[in-house]
Amino acid sequence: MGRVSAYPWIGGNDNATITIRAKCREDPLSAGLPKIRRRSLPFDPLIILWIVLAAALVILVVNPLFRLVQTSLQDTDTGAFTWMNYVTAYSRPRYITAMLNSLRLGAGVTVLCLLFAVPIAWAVSRTDMPGKGIIRFLVLGAFVTPPYLGAIGWILLAGPNSGWLNRIWMGLTGAQEGLFNIYSFGGLTFNIAIYSFPYLFIFTTAALDLVSSEMEDAANILGAGILRTTLRVTLPMALPAILGGAIVTFLEAIALFGSPALIAIPARFNVVTTQLLQFFSQPIRAEVAAAYAVPLLLITVVMFGLQRQLVRRRGFVALTGKGGERRVMEIGPWRWVMLGYALFILCLAVLLPYIVLGQAALSKAWGRGFSLDNLTLHNFTYLLFEHDTAARSVMNSFTYAAAAACIAITLGLSIAYIASRRLLPFSGVLSFLCMAPFVVPGIVLAIAFYAAYAPPPFALYGTATILILAFATRFLPVGYSAADAAIRAINPEMEEAVRILGGGRLTAIRQVMAPLMKRSLIGAWLLVFIPATRELSSAMFLYGPKTRTMSVMLMDMSEEGNFESLAALGFLLLISTLVIVGIATALLGRDFMLRRER
Amino acid sequence: MKPEDAPRAWTDMLDPKWKGRVATGHPAFSGCTGTWALGVKKVHGWTFFENLAKNNPRIGRSAVDPMTLIIAGECLVGVSSANNAYASIDKGNPIGVVHPSDGLVLCVTPSAIPAHAPHPNAARLFMEWMLSPDYARMITGDGSEPILEGIAPRPGMPALADQKVIPLTVDEIRTGVPELIEQWRETFGN
Structure with missing residues (x-):
């Protein structure tokens, strides 16, 4: 019991403090303790x-x-x-299909986001890749782009017949059909991923930025190359953050409403959110919608539990206050490959959509395409002043x-x-x-x-x-x-x-x-x-x-x-x-x- | 697209040459599209829509969405309201309007005054004005139909009296559209 008197002043291990306090309250013997010990457990303003x-x-x-x-x-x-609302909510095959579509969509978006975000995050955080400033700026651009605005940009880019990319493809090859169809499951998955990956990028760089080079040095000294060091040392250190980010990405993707409304409805499939919109449109069946949404709650509970398990098992503390040197890795010519990859992804996310949206914003009628007599600033003055x-x-x-x-x-x-x-x-x-x-x-x-x-x-x-x-x-x-x-x-x-x-x-x-x-x-x-x-x-x-x-x-x-x-x-x-x-x-x-x- | 290739009737949209290039709104999102579908169903039966589904139409939400898709060049023909189409023509978009020979569907927009409106007289005055020749002349500008006799529609637009109109009662619309929405979802998938 000596620890009881010692810990509340020092507060060394909070966990121990709590359990001991709890014991004191429950233990009938504690009533008989000297007064000074009781005063050592004052009312906690917390x-x-x-x-x-x-x-x-x-x-x-x-x-x-x-x-x-x-x-x-x-x-x-x-x-x-x-229980009838649940029966109604799952009574039709197309309601179930919508739910499965959402799960597939979430999984697809997460995988794509990992492919987009982790290499770029690693290159920006740990390597000597050039042009980091512009890459970070463009990721920021993707992050602040509302997904529905990006979806509209991509409808203009990859509409099967009219999209600029398809028009260019047909013009170059003489093909009768376009290459891309945004109005498809893959199109929606890609479109959501390209605007969701900044979340994962932020989670991953935040973690990688904290990894001390000492660990990588140790791996190098023991003979590991750059790839092996990255895969076995650097990335595992950031794994809790990456997994946490991936779970966030998954849940965010299945909860998204704007992009599916713009892409999935014309593509004629439903996801959970567009299905919910149906339950909420006339005649409103909020009770059925509620029943339809409850199982999703359970999925998230499970996934969140999973994430906590993963993080708990590997309790990394990266910032210790002891200071650690952090240097970038020299990856030689690969730095240009990484830059090319990052620029390619960010072109898809930011540059191309904003070019076509810019054309629309500055047009009298955007269907008329790029021409001088079609230019106007009226859309802006209209919004701001009229x-x-x-x-x-x-x-x-x-x-x-x-x-x-x-x-x-x-x-x-x-x-x-x-x-x-x-x-x-x-x-x-x-x-x-x-x-x-x-x-x-x-x-x-x-x-x-x-x-x-x-x-x-x-x-x-x-x-x-x-x-x-x-x-x-x-x-x-x-x-x-x-x-x-x-x-x-x-x-x-x-x-x-x-x-x-x-x-x-x-x-x-x-x-x-x-x-x-x-x-x-x-x-x-x-x-x-x-x-x-x-x-x-x-x-x-x-x-x-x-x-x-x-x-x-x-x-x-x-x-x-x-x-x-x-x-x-x-x-x-x-x-x-x-x-x-x-x-x-x-x-x-x-x-x-x-x-x-x- | 040449003017002589344009469809003349709703049923012309079923021609396989428009496969993947027909646009409509969605009755669950757009009352206008719902009324239209009900009118066409009344004349041609639901088989019209089953055949339309074979043409893989692009289904947006509002009745304006088809306009957007056509202006983009994504689709070539579509179902929309005349005033949307004329507004877009006035902006300089290269499109045309067809008044189908098998019957227009009128998208009526009724107005009402709530029983406990704070300013019922002002509302009444406003409704009077909406029934005045001034208002009727004003709305012809964008291709809306004037309902007063003696007011001509927008130049180039045929007068309502000279066209076939598919009649629908308020009750038909009220009970028919919710039923139609379910049918639509079964046929088109969402």
Whole structure:
């Protein structure tokens, strides 16, 4: 029992502290302990924090998801318990096909993203590949491109008859048919992957940047070549991050709504999100949609559990505070091969789509092609000065995204800290709840929010509040993972040093953790903010006349066939995002997803 | 595409020469497309759509999507509303409009005043104006159909009275379209 009196002051091993405290409360013998020992276990103010965080998660995650599950098990008219909604949701082969399509889509996108992201991330982070600045900039360009805008760009590029790539192919070879068909399963998979891989790139470079060269040197000294070192030493060190990123990519792909709406509907197959849209269109069958969405929740639970198992088994701590030299590897002529590969992928993601979108944005009528008398700036002036709601929707998007990012990061950070340092019991539950929204496709989240907060007493439908809360929930997993990664990268020994020297936990957080994490936290904030500015699927069912976001407007314009204005609005979105990222870069001294050259 | 190759009737769209190049909206997304499909089903039966499916049509969402696909050169013929088509012609896009010989389907857009509207008189005034010659003349500009006698449609557009129209009642549309959407999904796959 000697440890009991020693540990609470030193706080060396938090895990031990917790278990011992718990024992003291339960053990009837502890009542007989001398008073001084009891005073050594004061009321922990962290309990209040825990309650606040738990309450926030109840509002954002538990209640909406509870309402979702409740709705799926209720008869709409009588409110009685029933399994019938599940029967209806899986009664037709095409409903099942849609679900299988989503799983195939998620798997395909993940594999493609690994092929796109990991080699580029490795080349940028660990090698002497030239042109890293431009590659990072182009990855950023792909990251800030809303997938639905990219989908429209690729419809213009790879439409089977009219796409520019196919026209060029037919012109060059005299072929009667185009080479690419974006309106296909492969087309959709490729299109989503080319705009999802930046997530994986960020996860992977963040991890690779932390791998010390000492380990690679050791491998080299023992006779391993570059390839062997990379495959056996460097990449395994980053494996938890890569797998975590891959799982995020998979879940993100199956939750995506905009690209499937633009590509899968004309290609005449359904995925889960377009199938859900069918359940929500007249006559609305929210209960069937809820039943249809619940199994997806289970898939994510399983995958998240899997990721945690993987990360736990290999508990790497890469940043130790002891300093380690990090150098780039010299890969000789291969650096040009890597550069070529990176440029090729980024041409597909950024350069080509933006050329065709630029043509549309600057055209009077984009069908007339590239010609001088077709040039105009009117699409931009129209949006900014003449259109009733465009300027307002731009403002809405940025305000809601900023508010949502602040909420998501504050929550994610607090919970990740409590969980990683095991400060309080049941912190695993909190972190699970932070990740739970990932399983919920945006449209389902929107309906869950609708069910929970549209009716009185809340009556929040169509307000900025419901949109901000929905966005915060939707991107809470991103905020949490980023904060968690930032915390995991810092060995607790630095905090422990503070506490051994007599500093309290708050001192440790303020003096050690905050300075170390400042940059990664601003990076994490941007990781939430940027996707939130372009968030479509959860906004679709929650916006009101005054709270329309830019994404909803872009989608409306695509349905109106108004591609000139749509492309112009897409450019405005891109430019304003880049300006914000530029300001952040200037403030941080580095890009949010990139380190300066070392 | 030469003008004489253009389809003249809905059934001309079933010609295999348009395989993969026919565009329509989706009745579940577009009320206009739903009404159109109901009208064509009434005249030609569902076999029309089963045959259309064989022509591998490109199905978008709204009734404007076919316009977009045609302007892009992705598709060559499609089903859309006349005002969309004329608006696009006015922008300089090289397309043409055909008023099919087997019958137009009118996409009627009714208006109403909610029982507890805060400004019912203003709404009534607005509806009066929508029934005025001023409004009728204004909408002919983009190819919408004026419903007042004595107001000519957009130059080059045949008058409504001279064309065959497939009649549909409100009840037919209300009960017919949801049923049709299911049929559509069975035939076209989504």
